[in-house]
Amino acid sequence: MSDYDAIVVGTGAGGGISACVLAESGFSVLLVERGELLSYGDVGRDHLRNQRLSVYGHNAGPGPGNPRTTRNSQGELLTFMPWQGGYHANAACVGSGTRVYGAQAWRFVPEDFRMASIYGVPQGSSLADWPIEYLDLEPYYTQAEWEVGVCGDEYANAHGASRSKGYPMPPMRQTVQYSTLKSGADKLGWNTAPVPLLINSKEYGGRAACAECQHCVGFACPVDAKNGSANTVIPRALATGKCELRCATLAKRLVCDENGQVIGVELATETNGEITTQVVYGRKIIVSCGAIESARLLLNSRSARNPAGVGNHHDLVGRNLQGHYYPGAMGVMPYDVYDGIGPGVVISTSRFNHGNKGIIGGGMIANEFIMTPITFWHRALPPHIPRWGQANKDWMRENYRRTIHITGPVQEIPSRDARVTVNPNVCDKYGVPVAHLSGSTHEETVRTSAFMWERCVEWLKASGAVTVWGEAPSGAWLSGGQHQAGTCRMGNSPSQSVTDRWGRVHDQANLYILDSSLHVTNGGYNPVLTIMALAFRGAEKVVSELNGH
Amino acid sequence: MLETGEILQLQALADTVIPADNWPGAVEAGVCSFILNLLEHEENWRVSAYRNGLLALDRLAHSVNSSPFHTLTLQQKTQLLEMVETRSAEAQRAGVDLDWLRVVFRHCAEGYYADSGNGGNIDNKSWEMVGFKVTI
Ligand SMILES: Cc1cc2nc3c(=O)[nH]c(=O)nc-3n(C[C@H](O)[C@H](O)[C@H](O)COP(=O)(O)OP(=O)(O)OC[C@H]3O[C@@H](n4cnc5c(N)ncnc54)[C@H](O)[C@@H]3O)c2cc1C
Numbered sequence: 001m002s003d004y005d006a007i008v009v010g011t012g013a014g015g016g017i018s019a020c021v022l023a024e025s026g027f028s029v030l031l032v033e034r035g036e037l038l039s040y041g042d043v044g045r046d047h048l049r050n051q052r053l054s055v056y057g058h059n060a061g062p063g064p065g066n067p068r069t070t071r072n073s074q075g076e077l078l079t080f081m082p083w084q085g086g087y088h089a090n091a092a093c094v095g096s097g098t099r100v101y102g103a104q105a106w107r108f109v110p111e112d113f114r115m116a117s118i119y120g121v122p123q124g125s126s127l128a129d130w131p132i133e134y135l136d137l138e139p140y141y142t143q144a145e146w147e148v149g150v151c152g153d154e155y156a157n158a159h160g161a162s163r164s165k166g167y168p169m170p171p172m173r174q175t176v177q178y179s180t181l182k183s184g185a186d187k188l189g190w191n192t193a194p195v196p197l198l199i200n201s202k203e204y205g206g207r208a209a210c211a212e213c214q215h216c217v218g219f220a221c222p223v224d225a226k227n228g229s230a231n232t233v234i235p236r237a238l239a240t241g242k243c244e245l246r247c248a249t250l251a252k253r254l255v256c257d258e259n260g261q262v263i264g265v266e267l268a269t270e271t272n273g274e275i276t277t278q279v280v281y282g283r284k285i286i287v288s289c290g291a292i293e294s295a296r297l298l299l300n301s302r303s304a305r306n307p308a309g310v311g312n313h314h315d316l317v318g319r320n321l322q323g324h325y326y327p328g329a330m331g332v333m334p335y336d337v338y339d340g341i342g343p344g345v346v347i348s349t350s351r352f353n354h355g356n357k358g359i360i361g362g363g364m365i366a367n368e369f370i371m372t373p374i375t376f377w378h379r380a381l382p383p384h385i386p387r388w389g390q391a392n393k394d395w396m397r398e399n400y401r402r403t404i405h406i407t408g409p410v411q412e413i414p415s416r417d418a419r420v421t422v423n424p425n426v427c428d429k430y431g432v433p434v435a436h437l438s439g440s441t442h443e444e445t446v447r448t449s450a451f452m453w454e455r456c457v458e459w460l461k462a463s464g465a466v467t468v469w470g471e472a473p474s475g476a477w478l479s480g481g482q483h484q485a486g487t488c489r490m491g492n493s494p495s496q497s498v499t500d501r502w503g504r505v506h507d508q509a510n511l512y513i514l515d516s517s518l519h520v521t522n523g524g525y526n527p528v529l530t531i532m533a534l535a536f537r538g539a540e541k542v543v544s545e546l547n548g549h
Numbered sequence: 550m551l552e553t554g555e556i557l558q559l560q561a562l563a564d565t566v567i568p569a570d571n572w573p574g575a576v577e578a579g580v581c582s583f584i585l586n587l588l589e590h591e592e593n594w595r596v597s598a599y600r601n602g603l604l605a606l607d608r609l610a611h612s613v614n615s616s617p618f619h620t621l622t623l624q625q626k627t628q629l630l631e632m633v634e635t636r637s638a639e640a641q642r643a644g645v646d647l648d649w650l651r652v653v654f655r656h657c658a659e660g661y662y663a664d665s666g667n668g669g670n671i672d673n674k675s676w677e678m679v680g681f682k683v684t685i
């Protein structure tokens with residue numbers, strides 16, 4: 001009595017691919033998204049309301065009516081709007097973050113899958129190995145690179161990990177920052193690599209090459225050269241005629257049979273302010289709502305057989321929330337290093353991802369995307385420069401074009417207490433309890449971040465920076481945000497993990513999670529290519545099950 | 550919303566925060582329209598902070614310079630803001646709220662450097678000044 005072979009909830013990095021693989025295998029798919037299909041114009045170029053600087057709002061959702069809560073150190077309840085820092089938003093629209101992302105397309109390295117074996121488990125942390133290895137995922141990294149479209153230099157980006165195939169496109173053009181930082185790295189004896197990007201460095205997939213604009217990260221692409229779910233895998237899914245996309249529709253809860261097995265989803269659709277609900281049934285249900293919302297959906301799906309929510313018999317759903325600490329430093333160079341060639345992020349080093357004496361893990365560091373002038377004012381001013389007056393104006397005028405920003409994601413050491421629960425007293429506009437966030441990262445994350453911050457400073461100085469500033473990270477806080485992950489970690493043991501090595505929830509026959517929630521650890525790299533690879537791999541497994549294997 | 554007299558004070562303040570030189574000052578760049586727009590549509594709850602802040606700044610101007618704030622020279626106005634920043638006794642007596650003033654600094658920067666769609670940065674002059682060129 002299923003309405004569809006599969007229901008996929010969420011159209012982001014994991015959901016888009018899942019729908020595509022299933023539909024192209026001939027199965028009927030309902031693809032559900034709470035946000036809207038946004039055109040380039042809808043996303044716009046508001047410098048104060050975008051997914052990079054969201055002072056008064058943002059441009060890719062979620063909108064108002066979707067709060068989250070947390071408690072401060074005094075125990076007071078705080079409620080956040082989606083564009084406020086404490087909310088930990090990614091996006092909510094067709095494509096989600098992939099509609100407006102920076103599109104850095106990193107593979108994790110083999111060590112990232114074996115953190116506990118390599119470093120041991122620090123006291124108080126929930127560090128663990130993945131149930132799969134780099135080589136299990138390698139073919140799917142390749143698939144993501146070719147089917148979604150990545151540019152890069154496979155030789156420079158090898159990092160000791162084997163590759164079955166190179167990138168389909170060469171890296172982006174080298175810029176002034178590239179040569180400046182390359183010479184600094186050479187002095188230090190550091191190897192560097194162009195940053196791999198889900199961007200067309202040449203025509204690819206029937207779409208144009210990058211126009212090198214100045215509004216890449218946080219905005220949509222003016223020539224559609226940025227490759228995300230909305231312009232690659234979702235159109236492919238729809239072209240089969242087997243996939244139905246339903247926007248402005250929230251999955252309120254998963255619906256179970258009398259044995260507690262998930263068989264459907266209750267949906268709420270908003271049309272002109274009116275909300276209607278409907279239950280749809282599927283042979284397979286795939287949850288791809290992003291780490292915070294996937295946990296929320298499972299936790300909101302309580303029933304007699306699943307009293308703590310679906311998949312939550314061991315109190316693990318929502319735990320181990322992690323993202324990335326992002327230490328960074330800025331330096332002023334003696335000459336202009338701004339040439340206006342976007343996206344701007346162009347040179348990286350992976351020298352410090354592992355093998356740092358006395359440090360657990362590490363991370364990749366790279367130069368930063370082009371910043372709009374107001375983002376630069378908000379983020380890049382040195383502490384000794386006044387925020388007003390002639391001195392401020394002079395500094396902006398003299399140094400916008402001379403400043404280099406080095407930063408990167410630090411491999412997080414997860415903590416069980418960093419978690420998503422649901423707040424039964426605060427509901428979204430559909431009347432569904434919202435996500436409540438609590439806890440913080442493990443102290444070791446802070447130590448690794450401080451170490452990586454020093455590397456940022458070192459690179460700037462070696463590259464000729466006259467002055468360098470930026471704060472060394474201190475203090476443990478919750479990280480999640482755009483790189484949120486880990487809330488339904490995969491593993492071999494049902495008492496230690498939420499899903500199996502494919503993403504199937506342990507005690508569920510037909511429920512899969514295919515998104516960042518699966519990440520046992522989040523690598524010292526931006527996460528999206530790993531999410532995509534896991535989705536290709538997991539969806540292939542769902543297809544084989546639907547085919548009766 | 551702010552009244553004519555208050556707007557005059559706001560302009561004097563904005564042009565102290567971002568003074569004119571070879572490039573436009575705050576008022577010429579549209580910063581005050583940006584702020585008024587913000588207060589009307591986005592941050593209505595800040596109107597009273599602006600009103601009280603501008604009044605307090607005027608009190609300070611009267612006590613230090615014996616003149617209304619908006620009639621002072623750039624140098625005099627700059628000195629007054631420095632007094633607020635260093636929490637001088639006179640600034641405290643006049644009741645100028647440093648937290649509010651910091652918000653004004655930020656609002657002025659946003660009006661000056663953000664896209665002109667927000668009501669400031671007329672003709673993208675600040676972008677030309679820093680060298681941010683939009684090619685497509
Ligand atoms: C500005 C920006 C820059 C970024 N840059 C990079 C980068 O350079 N490199 C990188 O690796 N990553 C980057 N990211 C992060 C990247 O976008 C995310 O890691 C990725 O999108 C997460 O994929 P996901 O499938 O886990 O979830 P998402 O992509 O967030 O997809 C979840 C989708 O599910 C929908 N949804 C949630 N709950 C429900 C529900 N109950 N019912 C219906 N729909 C629901 C959401 O609206 C959303 O559209 C960036 C993100 C942003 C916003």
